[in-house]
Amino acid sequence: MSFSPTFVLLQQEALLAQGSLSIGLTALRNAAHPDIAAFYQGFFNISIAFERLMKLVVVTDHMLQHTFSAPSKAELKTYGHNLVSLYASCISAAERINISNVATPITGSIEDEILQLFSNFAIHSRYYNLDALNIKPELNSDPLGCWHFILNKVLDNDVPKTKVHAEVARAKASHDMVSEHTYAIQHGMDGTQLPLDQSFIQAALHALATPYVMVRVFRLLAPLLKIVDQIGRKGFHESPREVGIQVPLFGEFFNRFHGTDAEIRRKKRWP
Numbered sequence: 001m002s003f004s005p006t007f008v009l010l011q012q013e014a015l016l017a018q019g020s021l022s023i024g025l026t027a028l029r030n031a032a033h034p035d036i037a038a039f040y041q042g043f044f045n046i047s048i049a050f051e052r053l054m055k056l057v058v059v060t061d062h063m064l065q066h067t068f069s070a071p072s073k074a075e076l077k078t079y080g081h082n083l084v085s086l087y088a089s090c091i092s093a094a095e096r097i098n099i100s101n102v103a104t105p106i107t108g109s110i111e112d113e114i115l116q117l118f119s120n121f122a123i124h125s126r127y128y129n130l131d132a133l134n135i136k137p138e139l140n141s142d143p144l145g146c147w148h149f150i151l152n153k154v155l156d157n158d159v160p161k162t163k164v165h166a167e168v169a170r171a172k173a174s175h176d177m178v179s180e181h182t183y184a185i186q187h188g189m190d191g192t193q194l195p196l197d198q199s200f201i202q203a204a205l206h207a208l209a210t211p212y213v214m215v216r217v218f219r220l221l222a223p224l225l226k227i228v229d230q231i232g233r234k235g236f237h238e239s240p241r242e243v244g245i246q247v248p249l250f251g252e253f254f255n256r257f258h259g260t261d262a263e264i265r266r267k268k269r270w271p
Contacts, residue, residue, distance in 0.1 A: 004244035006070060013056060014253040021049035021257060022270045029214050029268050033206045034186055034199075036144065043143050046217075047083065047122040050224070053254075054086040055079065057228050060235045060247055061093035068239060068246050083119035087224070094227045097234055102223040110153055111220045114213075117146045148189035150216075151209040158212040164205070171204040172197065211265035218257075218264050225254050 028042030058079060062071040079086055087104055094102050105111035124131075125141050132142075155164060175197045186199045194202065228250045235247025256271040 002241075002244040004239075004246050006068075006246045007239075007244065007248055010056065010059070010246075011248045013052060014248060014250055017049050017052035017056065018253045018256075020045045020052065021254075024049055025214070025217070025257075025270045026268070028217070029210060031210070033189065033203045036189075039144060039147060039189075043118065043121045043147075044126065047081075047118045047126075050083050050118055050221075051081060051086065051122055053224055053228060054083070054090050056250060057090045057093050057224070057231055058086070060228075060231045060250075061089075061096065063246065064097070064231070064235060064238070068235075068243075081119075081122040083122055084115060087115060090224060090227050093231060094223075097231060099227055099230050102226055105220060110150060110157065110213075110216045113146075113150055113153070114217060114220055117143060117150065120146075142190070144189040145191070151206055151213060154213045154216065155205060155209045158215070159208055163208060167204045167208050168201055171200040175200040214267075215261045215264050218259070221257065225251075225257060228254065 024042050024045030024047075027038050028046060031038035031042055055076065059071060059076070062075070063069065079089065091102060091104055105115055120141065121143050125143050128142050179196060182196065184196055184199055186194050188194050188198070188202060232247055232250030236245060236249050239246040259267065
């Protein structure tokens, strides 16, 4: 069995996506207010990983349609960094090879809002802090503020109310024990200064919401992993053997990124 140079390049790209996804998911799962750096590390690496993962799909899809000829650099550039349109392209690729039960996120769903956040970050909002120094930022362009909104939405929709009430009560009790002797200057994820009690409460609520928001991230990721696995299998088995195998079995690179909702909530590190 021989492997073409194309195989090696796609294998390396899959490893790049795997590494970025591991770092990004781990960072975002463990990010806790006010550790802002960890949130940015998560946004940066997950947006890169999603783009690389989806471009593995569109490249392989092109190869399957063009007798295993890879797309040109100019053709790949037309996809840009828009993760929303890339996701739609992956679903189209899946339909061409009869992969079932995959779809773009429902408009307005939490998964859709997460994809929009990662896409905006990939395109422009990774420069939000510098851009906002002299230019009035666009509405909903601050990635931290958007993530704070998503966390709150997950709290409202996914987290049992008894847990929320218990965490708020504990946070308030901690605040009451030290409030007479403590002063803190801390800003929320929307950039506004927080009263002392909110410093305690936001940290508690973020910690509570994060395991559940990771489940939503994986619901966004799972269809892509299914597509890249099956399109990789098709490319591997249909590669013309006279020039060597062209496409790796991509699923082998991403088998660590699976689990039930309960397993994902418990997991704090990938791998």
